[in-house]
Amino acid sequence: MQARPLxxxxxxxxxxSKHDVQQGEFQHGIWHYxxxxxxxxxxxxxxxxxxxxxxxxAVAIDIDGVSRTYPNGLRAxxxxxxxxxxxxFVTLLGPSGCGKSTLLRMIAGLVPPTxxxxxxxxxxxxxxxxxxxxxxxxxxxxxxxxxxxxxPLELADMPEAEIARHVGEALALVGLADVADFYPRELSxxxxxxxxxxxxxxxxxxxxxxxxxxxxxxxxxxGRLDQEIRALWARRALTVLFVTHSVTEAVFxxxxxxxxxxxxxxxxxxxxxAEAHPRADGFRLTPRFxxxxxxxxxxxxxxxxxxDDLPGRPSGAFV
Amino acid sequence: MNIRLDSRLxxxxxxxxxxxxxxxxxxxxxxxxxxxxxxxxxxxxxxKTLVQDAALLFGSLGVTLRVTAWALASAVVFGxxxxxxxxxxxxxxxxxxxxxVLLQVTPIVAIAPLIIIWVSDPAIALVICATIVAIFPIIxxxxxxxxxxxxxxxxxxxxxxxxxxxxxxxxxxPSALPYFFAGLKVSGGLALIGAVVAEFVAGTxxxxxxxxxxILLAGLQLNIPRLFAALLLITLxxxxxxxxxxxxxxxxxxxxxxxxxRSEP
Numbered sequence: 205m206q207a208r209p210l211x212x213x214x215x216x217x218x219x220x221s222k223h224d225v226q227q228g229e230f231q232h233g234i235w236h237y238x239x240x241x242x243x244x245x246x247x248x249x250x251x252x253x254x255x256x257x258x259x260x261x262a263v264a265i266d267i268d269g270v271s272r273t274y275p276n277g278l279r280a281x282x283x284x285x286x287x288x289x290x291x292x293f294v295t296l297l298g299p300s301g302c303g304k305s306t307l308l309r310m311i312a313g314l315v316p317p318t319x320x321x322x323x324x325x326x327x328x329x330x331x332x333x334x335x336x337x338x339x340x341x342x343x344x345x346x347x348x349x350x351x352x353x354x355x356p357l358e359l360a361d362m363p364e365a366e367i368a369r370h371v372g373e374a375l376a377l378v379g380l381a382d383v384a385d386f387y388p389r390e391l392s393x394x395x396x397x398x399x400x401x402x403x404x405x406x407x408x409x410x411x412x413x414x415x416x417x418x419x420x421x422x423x424x425x426x427g428r429l430d431q432e433i434r435a436l437w438a439r440r441a442l443t444v445l446f447v448t449h450s451v452t453e454a455v456f457x458x459x460x461x462x463x464x465x466x467x468x469x470x471x472x473x474x475x476x477x478a479e480a481h482p483r484a485d486g487f488r489l490t491p492r493f494x495x496x497x498x499x500x501x502x503x504x505x506x507x508x509x510x511x512d513d514l515p516g517r518p519s520g521a522f523v
Numbered sequence: 524m525n526i527r528l529d530s531r532l533x534x535x536x537x538x539x540x541x542x543x544x545x546x547x548x549x550x551x552x553x554x555x556x557x558x559x560x561x562x563x564x565x566x567x568x569x570x571k572t573l574v575q576d577a578a579l580l581f582g583s584l585g586v587t588l589r590v591t592a593w594a595l596a597s598a599v600v601f602g603x604x605x606x607x608x609x610x611x612x613x614x615x616x617x618x619x620x621x622x623x624v625l626l627q628v629t630p631i632v633a634i635a636p637l638i639i640i641w642v643s644d645p646a647i648a649l650v651i652c653a654t655i656v657a658i659f660p661i662i663x664x665x666x667x668x669x670x671x672x673x674x675x676x677x678x679x680x681x682x683x684x685x686x687x688x689x690x691x692x693x694x695x696x697p698s699a700l701p702y703f704f705a706g707l708k709v710s711g712g713l714a715l716i717g718a719v720v721a722e723f724v725a726g727t728x729x730x731x732x733x734x735x736x737x738i739l740l741a742g743l744q745l746n747i748p749r750l751f752a753a754l755l756l757i758t759l760x761x762x763x764x765x766x767x768x769x770x771x772x773x774x775x776x777x778x779x780x781x782x783x784x785r786s787e788p
Binding site: 312314338346347356358359360387388389 | 673675676678679680681682683684685689693694697700776778779780
């Protein structure tokens with residue numbers, strides 16, 4: 205493990221010589237800048253991050269050399285290795301097309317990997333291993349808020365008395381107890397998303413996967429829901445894997461941000477956000493916050509532009 | 524007074540006024556030009572005949588409505604069952620759907636005589652004919668509805684490890700309801716048309732008591748006022764069926780589906 209200041213490397217990057225810097229020049233290793241740790245994976249195979257050395261028992265998700273290639277040859281995900289410890293709040297950050305949603309869907313078992321394996325932490329039989337929050341609320345329009353939230357429990361054939369208790373708890377957690385009998389269309393977009401979150405919390409799954417859940421919401425609502433999700437994560441001792449393309453959202457929410465790049469979808473590196481909980485709204489205004497954002501932006505730049513990147517443009521170029 | 528054009532009152536008032544105006548003009552023209560009643564009876568005469576022949580005509584209406592109701596009920600049952608089958612198996616849909624279309628495009632007047640010959644009970648024969656006319660919108664709409672499931676919700680059900688049956692009952696059927704009711708609105712009218720047409724074809728070979736039979740008979744006897752009265756009853760029955768189905772659809776969908784949401788007054 206090398207421990208060199210990142211400043212010289214990133215200095216190169218930000219001082220206008222970005223077009224000259226090729227991906228291969230960044231040797232893998234852990235760089236620290238002040239006490240912000242940035243890990244760059246130049247070669248994903250055989251790389252050993254500090255998390256790798258942690259005990260296996262605490263691993264919530266073990267993604268082991270996972271690839272997903274579409275029949276048309278498009279490599280959505282290529283040889284991704286990632287371990288998420290129980291209790292972490294990990295965010296996958298990257299431009300659209302980098303396969304972060306695909307990775308999440310593979311963890312949930314919605315699509316199979318074409319290579320590699322994904323292991324989840326052992327869970328009690330009869331208990332849901334994970335819950336999932338989609339980009340849109342995906343509620344049943346014909347059912348009331350309460351009936352939407354109880355759906356996962358009914359599908360799992362839980363006894364009625366227990367269902368009522370769980371639903372009451374979940375609705376209270378997201379502050380929706382008073383609209384239990386409303387229909388989704390009678391609620392605002394932010395409230396619909398809360399219902400969706402309540403539905404995800406109701407089965408007490410230890411692992412929560414969230415796929416850009418607040419992408420369609422306005423900035424103000426999004427900020428508030430970010431706060432609430434962090435509070436829920438701490439209160440319920442959840443492991444959260446969160447997907448976003450917002451650098452600031454990633455920094456505010458996470459204990460660790462994984463940076464991904466497209467074509468093929470892969471992990472470029474990660475930044476640990478070593479900030480205590482709770483994080484006040486004011487955290488967004490601190491120089492440290494800006495510093496984290498800068499590191500993440502630099503990492504993102506290593507992967508080139510998003511999926512609308514034109515073929516033939518030098519890789520690593522960004523505007 | 525300021526009456527808004529889209530107000531509830533106007534929605535009833537405007538067509539009523541047009542109807543009354545039409546009736547008044549009709550009455551006026553018939554009286555003014557002294558049109559013989561065996562060509563065009565006046566509205567008043569039609570009404571009078573309706574009251575006079577009430578026992579006969581309403582009895583016939585009952586017969587026709589019974590055929591219509593049975594036909595609509597069996598169209599719903601068999602149409603929905605077929606739609607379920609089509610959704611469960613693509614192969615079944617591929618092999619059977621063309622025949623549903625075939626049934627739909629063949630004029631009922633052409634098949635009715637055969638059915639009436641093959642089925643000994645004329646009442647059942649009439650129900651079969653009317654069912655054939657009414658079933659297609661139910662099959663087609665329900666199949667489309669059962670397939671029109673929000674992909675996100677379908678994925679959520681998969682995540683929850685929902686079985687085929689749970690998915691059908693809790694996801695596919697509710698998703699299909701708006702489509703089903705749209706089909707039912709069409710089928711309700713078609714069942715009545717089917718019942719009347721089949722009765723026409725059956726003629727005296729049929730139950731010999733439905734409204735179509737009364738129209739046929741009245742036409743032969745040049746009893747034009749009664750013909751008009753029977754016609755009026757059929758029309759009113761059609762409107763009533765449409766209204767009933769609409770109320771049903773409204774009750775089922777009002778809380779959530781866009782088609783039944785009224786803009787705030």
